Amino acid sequence: MDMRKLVGRNFERLRKQKGFTQEKFSEASGFTQQYISGLERGRRNPTIVTLFELATTLGVSHIDLVLPDDDARSDRAKLSKKK
Amino acid sequence: MDMRKLVGRNFERLRKQKGFTQEKFSEASGFTQQYISGLERGRRNPTIVTLFELATTLGVSHIDLVLPDDDARSDRAKLSKKK
DNA sequence: TGGGAATACATACTATAGGAGATAAACCTC
DNA sequence: GAGGTTTATCTCCTATAGTATGTATTCCCA
Numbered sequence: 001m002d003m004r005k006l007v008g009r010n011f012e013r014l015r016k017q018k019g020f021t022q023e024k025f026s027e028a029s030g031f032t033q034q035y036i037s038g039l040e041r042g043r044r045n046p047t048i049v050t051l052f053e054l055a056t057t058l059g060v061s062h063i064d065l066v067l068p069d070d071d072a073r074s075d076r077a078k079l080s081k082k083k
Numbered sequence: 084m085d086m087r088k089l090v091g092r093n094f095e096r097l098r099k100q101k102g103f104t105q106e107k108f109s110e111a112s113g114f115t116q117q118y119i120s121g122l123e124r125g126r127r128n129p130t131i132v133t134l135f136e137l138a139t140t141l142g143v144s145h146i147d148l149v150l151p152d153d154d155a156r157s158d159r160a161k162l163s164k165k166k
Numbered sequence: 167t168g169g170g171a172a173t174a175c176a177t178a179c180t181a182t183a184g185g186a187g188a189t190a191a192a193c194c195t196c
Numbered sequence: 197g198a199g200g201t202t203t204a205t206c207t208c209c210t211a212t213a214g215t216a217t218g219t220a221t222t223c224c225c226a
Contacts, residue, residue: 001135003131003132003134003135004131004132007131021201021202021203022202022203022204023201023202023203031184031185032184032185032186032187033202033203033204034184034185034186034187034203034204034205034206035183035184035185036203037203037204037205038184038204038205040203041203041204044183044184045130045131045132045182045183045213046130046131046183046184047128047129047130047131047183047184047212047213048086048087048090048128048129048130048131048134048148049086049087049128050183050184051086051131051148052084052086052148062147062148063146063147063148064145064146064147064148065131065134065135065145065146065147065148104171104172104173105172105173105174106171106172106173114214114215115214115215115216115217116172116173116174117173117174117175117176117214117215117216117217118213118214118215119173120173120174120175121174121175121214123173124173124174127213127214128212128213129213129214130182130183130213130214133213133214167226168225168226169224169225169226170223170224170225171222171223171224171225172221172222172223172224173220173221173222173223174219174220174221174222175218175219175220175221176217176218176219176220177216177217177218178215178216178217179214179215179216180213180214180215180216181212181213181214181215182211182212182213182214183210183211183212183213184209184210184211184212185208185209185210185211186207186208186209187206187207187208188205188206188207189204189205189206190203190204190205190206191202191203191204191205192201192202192203192204193200193201193202193203194199194200194201194202195198195199195200195201196197196198196199196200
């Protein structure tokens with residue numbers, strides 16, 4: 001269970017949904033494009049403060065981390081919009 | 084909006100609900116008692132990997148971070164049990 | 167009120183989060 | 197295949213996450 005990849009994959013999906021390039025997102029969030037790249041590729045282990053800042057820039061208000069059962073083969077996680 | 088305090092307060096509540104002392108929890112999780120203390124007092128900024136390990140030790144499978152509206156005065160967050 | 171259990175504080179240390187800058191590699195579209 | 201744009205890789209740097217150890221403090225309760 002690799003939280004880095006779990007967060008990276010879902011972040012990338014949401015970034016694209018929002019129409020951000022890595023560069024545009026880096027300008028909006030203050031993180032470097034290189035950091036965003038590493039994050040999406042599962043090479044970064046963001047802190048909760050960083051996670052909050054990323055979510056805020058994405059316009060996401062609800063971070064929902066579903067930790068898979070051991071017997072579940074695939075990782076699952078959602079970053080869902082406010083109700 | 085201080086994610087450290089938000090997580091710290093909710094972690095402390097859940098730890099007590101589960102009947103752990105900081106010392107017992109540190110033995111179960113591999114983190115030091117001192118780290119747990121700092122975490123609960125909002126002086127630590129855990130990474131997502133750390134957050135996952137803490138949740139796993141607590142027997143929590145669903146991490147739900149609700150980011151308050153700007154006009155909401157109080158922090159809110161839930162670490163909820165699996166359905 | 168004293169003594170053990172639980173929590174907080176202090177200091178020093180190693181590993182890594184995150185930044186800055188340059189560049190490489192893909193990925194278009196013409 | 198040239199040229200722009202987007203993403204990935206690399207190196208070096210500082211700040212801090214997390215460990216280890218010791219101790220202080222707070223909280224009980226007999």
